[in-house]
Amino acid sequence: MTEHKRSVGTEIGRPAEELIATAAAVKTASRQLALAPTDVKNRALLRIAAELRARASDILAANAHDCASAIRTAQQTGKDPLLDRLTLTEGRLENMARDTEAVAALQDPVGEEIERTVRPNGLIVTRRRVPLGVVGVVYESRPNVTSDVAVLCIKTGNGVLLRGGSDALETNTVVVSVIRDGLAAASLPPDAVALVGSSDRGLVEQLLGLREYLDVIIPRGGEGLIRFVIDHAKVPVIETGAGVCHTYVDRRADPGMALEVTYNAKVRRPTICNALDTLLVHRDLAPSWLPVMAARWVDAGVEIHADRSAAAILGTARIPHRAAVNDDWGREFLALVAAVKVVESLDEALQHIERHGSGHSEAIVTDDEVAARRFVAEVDAAAVYVNASTQFTDGGEFGLGAEVGISTQKMHARGPMGLRELTTYKWVVLGSGQTRP
């Protein structure tokens, strides 16, 4: 979030007025895009995919500039330039093009009639799915987010105002110009997708207040960014973010299954939000099972932070570990680190999750149907698992086809958000002269 803490001051003209003019242009264009038939939107998407490939050298050259600047800045400031996230390769660019084609192939939710009732007075009351309008997306370095988000918004008939990381400005500028050209080639208004180039922090705050032009803001990035957006937004926000995920291995878990599920939940990709942070093990199973599990984790490079009971078991088995500190509970490690706690009961596990979970993804491993049913009913999280790895929390894995992000709030959308979550509805009421008594 450091990018929000400096005011670059390289603006010329009046950036606030330019921002408003840009947002107004997106809104006007979004009204046209909202009415576009599915095949026209798909034509634009396929053109964008083709142009991402055709203009690969331009995009990669711009990205090379961005990376070089990031390295220079890093040398001056001694800060990690997050180069991996910033860097585009031919392979990553090809993925951006393929993802765009995949979205073109998905079903368009816009226009769907959700509900229809005929009232006693003859009024036909229907709900129809329509685009949200204009979506603001505030994100960090990764330039693939630019095409991901723009493509999902185009498919759902939404305008989008993008505010990417200033590190990736040159890359994003070229990618957005490719997208706008693709829209124009399909006779759709290019202004439906726009990039806010400035890295002026005050301008980002102003963007978050543009209630007249934006219908929703989606922040994508680290905790600092999300906090900043929540604190400053006047436009409704769909919060995405931190996952403090637990896996509870019940006294009646199948030990072999518990090993596979727990290993996968931590090790498959430790740096994503649905990765295991804390393992809770029932005390009846812990003495026999935990040393086997921990040894596997340690082989995979996992650092274990154990509570007193777990430490006693691991100590006896001579498995390397550290003593857990209070801050380990409820911490999202995003690394090969796991906290481990031995619990007395399902109730203790539920209480621990209630206190320390972030409402993202939580799992129980058990053969006891009663325990499974209680866990599912009582855990308040976007995704609750029985006998499966929390790493499945993902739009693709849940069958949504694409993912805009994973919501950690309860309003509008919860968990993985697909195309439908970029829409709202409109009540359409068809009458024949009805008046209300």
Place this chain on the structure above:
Amino acid sequence: MTEHKRSVGTEIGRPAEELIATAAAVKTASRQLALAPTDVKNRALLRIAAELRARASDILAANAHDCASAIRTAQQTGKDPLLDRLTLTEGRLENMARDTEAVAALQDPVGEEIERTVRPNGLIVTRRRVPLGVVGVVYESRPNVTSDVAVLCIKTGNGVLLRGGSDALETNTVVVSVIRDGLAAASLPPDAVALVGSSDRGLVEQLLGLREYLDVIIPRGGEGLIRFVIDHAKVPVIETGAGVCHTYVDRRADPGMALEVTYNAKVRRPTICNALDTLLVHRDLAPSWLPVMAARWVDAGVEIHADRSAAAILGTARIPHRAAVNDDWGREFLALVAAVKVVESLDEALQHIERHGSGHSEAIVTDDEVAARRFVAEVDAAAVYVNASTQFTDGGEFGLGAEVGISTQKMHARGPMGLRELTTYKWVVLGSGQTRP
């Protein structure tokens, strides 16, 4: 909103800590309420209805105190005490009891399985409807909102933290104690419903920031209150509010139907958000139709603010009117006042609505199917009508059974919100040891 502009300063103790303790108690209780079976929740509701009747004299006595204080304050400050909104009568109390019984009779949305898919790897991915958690409601004088909102929240398994107007504090205190007793009588946790008694403005701001305890805030009241909530909330808000509603009478409208619909949209209840504010008339129809319409309105006491073309027609017909000023377009009158404009075309009507509407309720009167289809597609509002009065925008009229409010935002819920709009969903994933490749 004047109540938010003063800091009463009569607090003793540490109100901020008391607020947090209250919110924490609501959250804990809400977890239990979320798991309550429908029949238990209904038993509580029926008990509440019975107690509202049994304790009528207590409630009316408290209300008499509130009204007396409001009159004293009004004498001191010269301000309108909004006595009508504050006053409870036996009839109004009986309505509160009946509304409570009606909600008990509605279907419980909680627990409904919205979706179920079996993935190729055998994972069963379902979405289940669950309560939002804790709903914060910030409202003004009307004490019936207290029972309305609490009852809807109980039915949907939500805890609720109520912050009513300080004018109605004694009344609300008794009503909330009746509701809590009803919960206790059904063995449900009374703390699921709590009232924030303080009128300290800083405390309201703090309530709006209680992200740890509240899942959503619903403001109910005037524009000032809603603005205050949006400006200060860190918790997600469902905005309810202003309706600037247009009725467009097309060149191909049935003149008789247009008279009925337009008359009803303004006159039936002029003080509610779905009442007509601006009438747009196609120029082909205006010379013959507008004088008849305007004469009816004038007979009903409607004050007409006419644009130049409308004024010319009304002047010739000697129908009383004023010249419209710029501020009349986009103004919510909430009174027997209507702005009238003659438009050249459907396009001009659509542009006018886009510019001045508030996205609430908009109507076209026409026999032209093409015009109707364009109007429905292009007008961006919660409710769009063809050949019917905008006064139908209401949860009951749309078949929702009850209404929490009318949302004017696009996220989560749009237009009338019923019980379902007080819920969210949880992804429940049932596996047999699946790990993600």
